[in-house]
Structure formats: structure tokens, C-alpha cells
Amino acid sequence: MKRLHELTHLQRQFAEEHQDTVFRFLSHKGLPVEDYYDIVIFGYLHAVQEYDENPALSRFRFSTIAWTKMGDCLGKHYAYENKPKRKAPTVSIHTYTSGGLTLDDILPDRRKDLQAQAADRLFAMEVLSCLTETERQMVHLKADGLTCREIAEVFSTTVHSINGQFRRMRMRLTEMDL
Numbered sequence: 082m083k084r085l086h087e088l089t090h091l092q093r094q095f096a097e098e099h100q101d102t103v104f105r106f107l108s109h110k111g112l113p114v115e116d117y118y119d120i121v122i123f124g125y126l127h128a129v130q131e132y133d134e135n136p137a138l139s140r141f142r143f144s145t146i147a148w149t150k151m152g153d154c155l156g157k158h159y160a161y162e163n164k165p166k167r168k169a170p171t172v173s174i175h176t177y178t179s180g181g182l183t184l185d186d187i188l189p190d191r192r193k194d195l196q197a198q199a200a201d202r203l204f205a206m207e208v209l210s211c212l213t214e215t216e217r218q219m220v221h222l223k224a225d226g227l228t229c230r231e232i233a234e235v236f237s238t239t240v241h242s243i244n245g246q247f248r249r250m251r252m253r254l255t256e257m258d259l
Contacts, residue, residue: 085127096129102147110155117155124154208254216250219243 088096103125107114128150132138138146161167209217215236222232229243236243 083127083131085123085130088126088130089133092129092133095133096126099129099143099147100125102144103151105144106148106151112155120158121151121154124150124152211254211257212250216246219246220250223247 103118103121104114106121106125107117110117125147128143128147131150132143132146209220212220219232219236222235223229227235229240229247233240233243
């Protein structure tokens with residue numbers, strides 16, 4: 082399907098003369114004009130352009146081409162609306178579901194996760210307080226995803242010395258029994 086482009090004067094005039102085709106289509110399908118006009122009109126305009134620009138289509142009635150294009154647009158709209166991500170059930174935090182459950186009953190205990198995160202954060206801060214400024218920078222770079230080679234480049238040293246530094250940090254922290 083070619084992209085829709087600006088209508089020529091003749092195409093615009095033709096579209097205005099045959100606009101009742103859109104209303105007949107919506108009426109035949111039992112669709113409200115206010116909701117579906119903006120959806121099917123693009124198929125209609127595409128049909129106007131194709132009918133004018135493709136001489137092979139002149140053997141068909143315009144309404145046939147237009148109904149096909151509008152039906153295609155409607156089908157794409159329904160496919161778009163019926164995607165699973167648009168049909169996902171929503172649950173309010175404060176109301177009960179049909180099964181009588183709240184969101185806190187359905188989801189795992191989020192407070193435990195928050196407590197674990199807070200404990201991990203305190204532990205990390207305690208560990209970092211035992212390190213020198215250079216060691217802290219190395220740990221932050223490693224946490225940011227840098228390799229030992231990249232860290233060695235930052236500190237203008239060798240990979241071997243960086244690995245040794247990390248090994249000594251681990252041994253020192255293990256001895257501290259944190």
C-alpha cells in the first residue's frame with residue numbers, strides 16, 4: 082500500500098462528490114459516524130488517489146475500491162485495538178477485585194523487598210566506608226560495567242594491578258567479617 086500524499090485538485094473534487102460512500106459504508110456496518118469516520122476516511126482518500134492514479138482500476142466501480150480500502154483500515158484498527166497489551170486488566174490499588182482480593186494480596190509483599198533493598202544499601206554503604214577513595218572509585222567503575230582493562234586505563238595502570246587491588250579488597254573485607 083502506497084503512502085497517502087496530498088490530493089490534487091481533481092482528486093479533492095472527486096472525493097467531495099463521492100463522500101456519501103463513506104457514510105453508506107459506516108451505515109452498512111452499523112458503526113457510529115462520530116467514532117469511526119476518522120478511521121475509515123484514510124482508506125477512502127487512499128482509494129480516491131489509487132483510482133485516479135492507477136488506470137487498471139478503472140474497470141472496477143469506485144465504490145468497490147473505496148469499500149475495500151475502508152474495510153482494510155477498519156480491520157487494521159480492530160487489530161490494533163485487540164492487541165493483548167491494550168486488553169490487559171487493570172486493578173486499582175484501593176478496591177477489591179472480583180475475587181475479593183486487593184492489589185497487596187495479589188502481588189508479593191513489596192514491603193519485604195523494600196526492607197531488603199534498604200538493608201542491602203546500608204551494607205553497601207558500610208563496605209564502601211572501609212575503602213580508600215581510589216578503591217571506591219574502582220568499585221563504582223566496576224559497578225557501572227567497566228572491565229578491568231578499562232579501569233586500568235582510567236587509573237593509568239595495568240590490568241594485573243587492578244585485579245590485585247580487587248583481590249586485596251576482597252580479602253580485607255572477608256577478614257572484617259561484615
